[in-house]
Each structure stands twice: as structure tokens, then as C-alpha cells.
Amino acid sequence: MASKERLDAIEAMLLDGAALAEVARTLKVSRVTINRYFPQHRGWSKQHNAEVSRAKRKFNSIMKANGTGIVLE
Numbered sequence: 001m002a003s004k005e006r007l008d009a010i011e012a013m014l015l016d017g018a019a020l021a022e023v024a025r026t027l028k029v030s031r032v033t034i035n036r037y038f039p040q041h042r043g044w045s046k047q048h049n050a051e052v053s054r055a056k057r058k059f060n061s062i063m064k065a066n067g068t069g070i071v072l073e
Helices: 002-016 019-028 033-038 047-065
Strands: none
Touching: 002 019, 019 033, 033 047
């Protein structure tokens, strides 16, 4: 079981916007533990992933049209 201090540190990082992998690596705790105590922080929804993909495609088409050579992966 994770200590109150560790859980507080995990929560603080997640609320600051840190990625789950970053929290796990920084605090040396498994992703399973983070998911167990903070299931609401499992990552982006399918809808959000789709929105980001659309935004990247639009950005890339604008950059290509302007001839900048900048492309988002």
C-alpha cells in the first residue's frame, strides 16, 4: 500500500499535468499503482485523441501550403 505522502506527491504531479509515465518514473512507482489510486488519470479519451489528430493534420497542411517544411509527427 502506498503511503499518504507518496499518494499526495502522485496526485500533485498529475494535477500539474504530468504524464502518467513521468510520474511513475520520477516517483519510482508503478503505473498499476497510479491507476489503482487515480483511475481518472488514465490518459486521453478517444475523442481527445481524434481532436489532436485532426489538429495535427490541419497544421501540417497549412505548413505544407506555406512551404515552411515544418511537420508534426
